[in-house]
Amino acid sequence: MLSNLDILVVVIFGFLGAFINSIVGGGGLITLPALLFVGLPPATAIATNKLAATLGNLTSMLTFLRAGKIDWKLLKPIVPLVFIGSMLGAFTVNYISPDLLKPLIFLMLVVVLIYTTIKRDWGSVEKRREMTKKRKVLFISTLIAIGFYDGFLGPGTGSFIIFAFIIMGFDFIQASGNAKLLNFTSNFAALIMFLFLDTVNYSYGIIMGLSMIIGAFIGAKFALGRGTNYVRIIFILVTLLLILKNGYDFFIEELYSGK
Numbered sequence: 630m631l632s633n634l635d636i637l638v639v640v641i642f643g644f645l646g647a648f649i650n651s652i653v654g655g656g657g658l659i660t661l662p663a664l665l666f667v668g669l670p671p672a673t674a675i676a677t678n679k680l681a682a683t684l685g686n687l688t689s690m691l692t693f694l695r696a697g698k699i700d701w702k703l704l705k706p707i708v709p710l711v712f713i714g715s716m717l718g719a720f721t722v723n724y725i726s727p728d729l730l731k732p733l734i735f736l737m738l739v740v741v742l743i744y745t746t747i748k749r750d751w752g753s754v755e756k757r758r759e760m761t762k763k764r765k766v767l768f769i770s771t772l773i774a775i776g777f778y779d780g781f782l783g784p785g786t787g788s789f790i791i792f793a794f795i796i797m798g799f800d801f802i803q804a805s806g807n808a809k810l811l812n813f814t815s816n817f818a819a820l821i822m823f824l825f826l827d828t829v830n831y832s833y834g835i836i837m838g839l840s841m842i843i844g845a846f847i848g849a850k851f852a853l854g855r856g857t858n859y860v861r862i863i864f865i866l867v868t869l870l871l872i873l874k875n876g877y878d879f880f881i882e883e884l885y886s887g888k
Contacts, residue, residue: 631832635667643681643837647844650682651689652852652860653801654787654808655867657682658874660841661784664833673830675783676823680834683820685841686813690806692849698806707769708814711776715815718780719822734778735875738785741792742868745861757798768797772811779815780822785871787812791864801860805852 642663650656657678664674693699758764771793779786787808794804823829852860 639837640840643840644844647685647841648848651845651848653864657784676828677830677834679820681837683816684838685845688842689845689849690809690813693806710773711814712818714773714776715780715818718777719819722781738872776815780819801857
């Protein structure tokens with residue numbers, strides 16, 4: 630039986646997580662701790678978060694799609710590859726501890742933050758690079774790897790996808806829109822695996838998912854209305870929070886494991 634407090638926590642933090650996630654990613658930083666707070670075991674919380682996040686990402690993806698901010702022609706052949714990558718990641722997490730990736734993720738987030746902060750005009754104007762064969766292979770491989778990571782662990786997936794698109798010359802709004810389609814794809818793929826493994830709590834997942842639909846819609850409208858400068862600032866702030874969260878988790882665990 631869900632208490633009123635539990636429902637309130639799930640609804641409020643689901644809305645906030647989806648609002649942030651629909652703009653620059655990183656919503657799991659808010660929603661996953663909320664599910665752990667109401668008492669779900671870690672594995673169940675991760676699976677339940679995928680159900681809610683899938684609903685939220687679907688909403689923001691459709692909003693960006695209607696605004697013409699998703700390059701469907703470019704992404705059409707990439708979507709199934711990201712889907713497969715995410716399913717493999719969700720399957721692998723049952724055999725390999727996600728903790729192995731935490732130091733690498735921490736370093737990658739630091740690189741993303743430094744690069745985005747230094748290049749102040751980066752992502753403000755669309756300047757697409759020529760998609761040579763080498764760049765295409767590297768770009769697609771990167772997105773597949775990020776899809777695998779989303780199924781395997783997850784936090785920061787949206788930010789990594791946005792960063793990959795910005796490197797290719799997309800502006801923040803277009804990068805965010807494209808990221809929503811791929812993030813929805815990886816979320817949905819991982820969700821299928823978690824449903825198969827029967828680790829989803831439907832009560833919490835559906836309640837949080839409904840609040841995330843509202844948060845995602847408002848967040849996507851905010852991003853489209855405010856423009857690239859606002860999105861860039863939020864991207865930097867969310868990346869910083871992800872660094873602090875991942876760094877805290879990793880170093881605290883190392884400290885306690887050393888005792």
